[in-house]
Amino acid sequence: MIKEISMNLERHLNLAALIFILMSTVPAISADSNTEIDFEKQILPILQNRCFSCHSAPKSDTSEAPIRKPKGGVQLDSVAGIGASQHGEVIIAGEPEDSLLYQRITLPVGETGIMPPSEEGHPLTEEQTDLIRKWIKDGANYGEWVGIQRQAKTYSNINNHHQPNVMPPITSLVFSPDGKKVVACSQAGLHVYDLPTLNLLRTIEVKAHNIHKLAYSPSGDRLAVGGGNPAVEGIIEIFSWPKLESQSILKEHRDSVTAVAWIDASSLVSASLDRRVILWDLSTETPIQELNGHSKGVSSLCFLSNKDILVSTGIDQSVRVWDLESGKLIRSMNNHTQPVHDLALRPSDTELPVIVSAGDDRTVRFWQPSIGRMVKFVRLNSAPLSVAWLNDGSKVVTACTDGVIRLVDPDLVEVTKEIPTLNGWVYTLAVHPTDGSIVIGGVNGQVRRVIPK
């Protein structure tokens, strides 16, 4: 009897060992193996089968058929496309829980927003989501894969009598210093528009795959373009204005540059998804200071008027105040409960400086960074992606994911106006230096002018 049991046990053990050996010789399909995940062999097929039908670059099946645009503005068929979204990064290397893609594939079955959508059949298997999780955790390495290559020419060839109707998302916008042009950026490069017609005048290619931020130098003779190649490098390219000739390239960041702020003609600071803020000496094109403290990617920067004090914010939900010269963190303010996208200083020199921040928690929050206090906040009906002040500092303008521009009065602490503009996200906006108009940039490359009354 005892012998029988032990023989059975032995058989079981042998069987278990055999299964174990078999499994470990099968190519690494399971997520808990220690070998690095091969994107093209293990992850790409999942995306191809379950996601590409709705999340591919804009295309048309025949020359007459209407162009099909990627759903939700999310393009998964190229590294550049995946990195293009500024609103909640689709994939954040090392941070699966913060990556939109992983969040959406792991929602409870039947919940709205689950990807692929419930009507498209069964959700991804646990094995598949685990694989994706591990791949992101390990740094989201795409190997050799770049995916479909969209040429900048495809966009710039389109005649310039009116705006092309299909373009990648506009991620940043600025008015030229004289207020006569608008420069916008997307994966296709820099786009210069005439005002007030908004005719596209020219498109210029840039070094970075993805561009996130444009910033004119204080004297307006140069334009800094921040971007990069996701999870590989951050690039700041500096162009002359108005000729738009590339003058220099600053590389030190290890992930896309999301924000750039000038100090004077020979220095600027940059923020990156690599969690760092870097101060650059432009005469030598080298980093001279580094601010470390954000636990996740940094999304936005803003100086107080004397430019000794810098404020930064990011995916880690904190708003941080820094002494730039010493590189020391002065304080961290932690009221936001979701990633923060943007910051802007209230134009006024007399009172205590006030900064506004815009977060995924659907709030705009007002801060006094010099005393470290959140003064008030306003909750919106939709997440604000970008924020700016009217020139007189009387109101804040926000670009929201529901396509609505909202004006917020900081004294009344309420939304005073809602202007529906686009069908889809408004990624970015800028306020004209003098005439009070606002230009917005949308998920399908739209650039529109809005005049709040």
Ligand code: HEC
């Ligand atoms: C049948 C079409 C369809 C398929 C297939 C599909 N999606 Fe989506 N996806 C959408 C639509 C529509 C939206 C926009 C509405 C929304 O955000 O829910 C969207 C939005 C998204 C977003 C943006 C979320 C946000 O917060 O903005 C992500 C990320 C995403 N999908 C990932 C995926 C992934 C990953 C797959 C494959 C596993 C997938 N989708 C498959 C239709 C699809």
